[in-house]
Amino acid sequence: MRRKPRSIKIALLIASMGFLAACSDEKAAQQATSSEPAAPARVSVLSVQPAKVVVYDELPGRVSAYRTAEIRAQVSGIIEKKLFEEGASIDAHAPLFQIDPALFIAEVDASSAVLARVEAELLNARIKFERTELLSAKQINSAEALNNAAAALAQAKANVAEAKANLARRKLELSYATIKSPIAGIIGRSFLGEGGLASSSATTPLAVVQQIDQVYVDVRQSAMSKEMLEGMASNTGDAALDLPVKILTIAGKAYDQPGKMLFSDISVDTSTGSVAIRVLVPNPAQQLLPGMYIRAKVPRAIYSQALMVPQEAVVRDPSGRPQLVVVDKDSHGSRRNVSLGALVDGQYIVLSGLEAKDNVVVLGQDRAQDGVKLETTPYMPSALDVKG
Template sequence: MVTAMKYLARFWILGLLCLPLLLLLACSDQPDAREDNAPADAQPARVSVMTVQPQTVTIYDELPGRVSALRTAEIRAQVNGIIQKKLFEEGAVVDADTPLFQIDPAPFAADVDAASAVLARTEAELANAKVKFDRAKLLSAQKITSEEAFNNATAAFAQAKASAAEARANLARRKLELSYATIRSPIKGRIGQSFMSEGGLASSAATNALAVVQQIDQVYVDVRQSSMTMEALRETATGLGTDNPEELPVKIKTIAGKPYSKTGRILFSDISVDGATGSLGIRILVPNPEEQLLPGMFIRAMVPREVYSGALLVPQEAVTRDPAGSPQLTIVTAEKTGLQRSVELGPLVDGKYLVKSGLAAGETIVVLGQGRVESGKPIETSPMQASPQTQS
């Protein structure tokens, strides 16, 4: 009995020792699940691409500026008097020589009448003096009157002519004052607020204007630019086909930051540099037919700084960075595979980078889907859909 139990124990021990071997053999007989479930060949990555073409690109300096009217006329009285009428509507457009205010003309009309009477008297005296002069001249020629009498007649005649001339000038002055009683606009433009109404006393010595007329169909935009850019401005003019910086087109952004429909041109730059800021003043003339730009408004002027001929522009989203932070583009090769290439970038122009080096004209780049591109792997390309961009 004891012997049988010993053999049974040995059998169990032998079975336990063989169990791992049996399990290993069983596993080796099972087919490889990974081989059964292996995917078919990966599909080519789908990306959006564009072909880069050279173009002329102008780089602008965006400068803050202030609008001022082309011409400004302060309406002032040239004679003293009580204002009887205001002859305009505030905010209206007035032509040159349009009546704006009427000062009581009665005192000036009375002065004109008085001056006319004085002129009539002096002309009568002149006529009488002339008759006496002619008689004295005749008698003097016949040796009938004395030389002294002739000289007296000559002096009286000259004095009468001077008195008549003085009276005539005084009458002209009085008529001028009468005309000044009607205050007129010296220029065509838009008139603003009236600072005096009917019944007010207009004075030629007053410090405040009665109203202001401004011509704003064209306006000035005054900006300041670093004096160091003046040489670059001349080079930019040469790049755009002119030797005169004043012929450079200047883009304008409105107070809301939107592009203005008209372009301006540079009129002049200051001949002296601001010692505190090292900047020069630049005046820009801008057409303003719809009067969208108003005097005193702050806007931004895009002054040309550099011109690149044959420049290559790529969208911002096409540029990626390597682990070191250097910019790179994904180039589509002739074999329809992707190739990462380092490039040197220039300034950002309307949401696109200017590529200085590392890219050739006519090459195709990946704009969207760079993350799906593997080096040497085939890719499926589709043209990048152009999206409207805001001009600046």
């Protein structure tokens, strides 16, 4: 067998020594790196501040007009004219229908004639009474004649009063021939047109006028929620009826006018345990129409010093209990068990386990390990969170 040259052996020996030196340097570098302190973990924190918060129940409700007037005839007759356009806005006391007034004018004239006749009879009775009274003073007429003249005068006065009352009634019936709206609002369809017979005893109105510049929204709320709200409002010094009601349109969008609770019914529905609540809502653009079903956010609870955290700040332990990661003065994070209340606009109300001015980790909770120092930055809600 041939021997390898001496130069090859020397080269192999040198390469082996270089490899061992490189490994030794890498191991030393790793040891040096492990001995350096770990960099702080960056998290976003929120300093919790107490604030007044109102919790709402979102309830279905039905819209009704602020005022509704059924237009009916008070006298019977043939409709001669219709004086409005269907769907138009009308003023109070605006004429709507004209019943043929000829019959009523004739009755007014007849009553006027009767009044003129009885007034003439009154004049004659007064003259006779004065003459009889003068003769009786001279003892020319008897007392009976004076009594008869006084009775005739009183009868004439009564006839005049009756004729005046009858004339006033006939004039009133003549005025009723022009049917007017008692309120201002929007008039709907006409149920009777020209040539139709308007009857004072009809069950169907001629038309309906509704005032909707403000409307009522009727909802039903749990009696328990109502009792809770009244108790919490009295503790905070607020009046439950003064809290605004938020309205959602039929499309689910927020309505720009808040409502005001007027009253709640005194009776509880035995089948549902709820009470009826009436809400008054401004409606200047007439966007809310009578009969429309919408949703209303009615106050359910009020907290004067509520502590709130964003929904994403809440973590859960293996059993599902809610926790928050709180940063202490030494910039170390620790988990804390809390009790959560209602979720309001993406934020939980913390009922217990948290104190005011605590720094809560909102983003980066998984980086807050035991013994790891934290680098905190203020939590900034996203544009979507702010909008929501």
